[in-house]
Amino acid sequence: MVVTADSSAAPPDHPHPALTAVLDPTARTWLDDGAAQVAIEPAAVRRLFPAARRRCGHARLTEYWSVDEAARAVLLTALPLRGQALADEVTRLHRHGDPAEQRAVLRTLPLLDLGDLALPLVREALRGNDTTLIEAAVGPYTAAHLPDAEYRQAVLKCVFCEIPLDRVTGLGARADRELARMLADFAHERIVAGRGVPPDIVPVVRAFPDVIGAELNQALKEEG
Structure with a gap:
C-alpha cells in the first residue's frame, strides 16, 4: 500500500558522469587523479576526502547530491576495500569529518557494499540534532537496512x-500500522495543545483507519 509520495529505496545514480559535465578541467583532473590514487593506495582517501569541497566546489549538482558530496562519493567508491575493512575506513572518515564530510559519507552509503556494517553511522546521525545530517541519514541505505x-x-x-x-x-513501502499509531498519537498531542498537524503525516495515518478514533479523524479533516 502506497501511503505517501515516496522516493525509491534504489541507490542513487553514481555521480561521476554528472560531475564531469560541471567541473572545470583543473577540478576534473584533480578528482580523476585522486580516484586513481585511492584505488592504488586506500589511505590516500584520508588526505583527499577533506580537500574535495575546496578543490571542486559545493554548488547543488542534483536533487540528491551537492558537488562536494558527489566528488567525495567518487573517492569513496574508488576504494578497493570490502566488508569490515571498507566499513572501518568509511567510519574513520565520518568520525573525523566536519558536517559536510559526514553528509557525504551518509549519502554515499547506498553505493558501497557494506551490508549492515554502516548502521552505526546512521544511528549516530539520527541521535543528533543536525537536520542536514538526519536528512542525509534517512536515504536509500537506511530504507534498505534499518530495522x-x-x-x-x-x-x-x-x-x-x-x-x-x-x-x-x-x-511508502515501510509505513505500517505501528508507525501510523505513533504518528496518530503525535497528531492528537498537537491538536490538544492547539498546534497544527504537519500535513505530510496525514496520508500515513489515514492509510490505517483503525488507529484513528472518530475525534482525531474529525480533527484531521478540520486541519484540512
Whole structure:
C-alpha cells in the first residue's frame, strides 16, 4: 500500500558522469587523479576526502547530491576495500569529518557494499540534532537496512525536526500500522495543545483507519 509520495529505496545514480559535465578541467583532473590514487593506495582517501569541497566546489549538482558530496562519493567508491575493512575506513572518515564530510559519507552509503556494517553511522546521525545530517541519514541505505522499530523512530525524529517526510526514502513501502499509531498519537498531542498537524503525516495515518478514533479523524479533516 502506497501511503505517501515516496522516493525509491534504489541507490542513487553514481555521480561521476554528472560531475564531469560541471567541473572545470583543473577540478576534473584533480578528482580523476585522486580516484586513481585511492584505488592504488586506500589511505590516500584520508588526505583527499577533506580537500574535495575546496578543490571542486559545493554548488547543488542534483536533487540528491551537492558537488562536494558527489566528488567525495567518487573517492569513496574508488576504494578497493570490502566488508569490515571498507566499513572501518568509511567510519574513520565520518568520525573525523566536519558536517559536510559526514553528509557525504551518509549519502554515499547506498553505493558501497557494506551490508549492515554502516548502521552505526546512521544511528549516530539520527541521535543528533543536525537536520542536514538526519536528512542525509534517512536515504536509500537506511530504507534498505534499518530495522523496523528504528525506522519508525527515524520517521518520528524527522517529524519532530520538521524535516518533510518526502525526504525519507522508502516510507511508502515501510509505513505500517505501528508507525501510523505513533504518528496518530503525535497528531492528537498537537491538536490538544492547539498546534497544527504537519500535513505530510496525514496520508500515513489515514492509510490505517483503525488507529484513528472518530475525534482525531474529525480533527484531521478540520486541519484540512
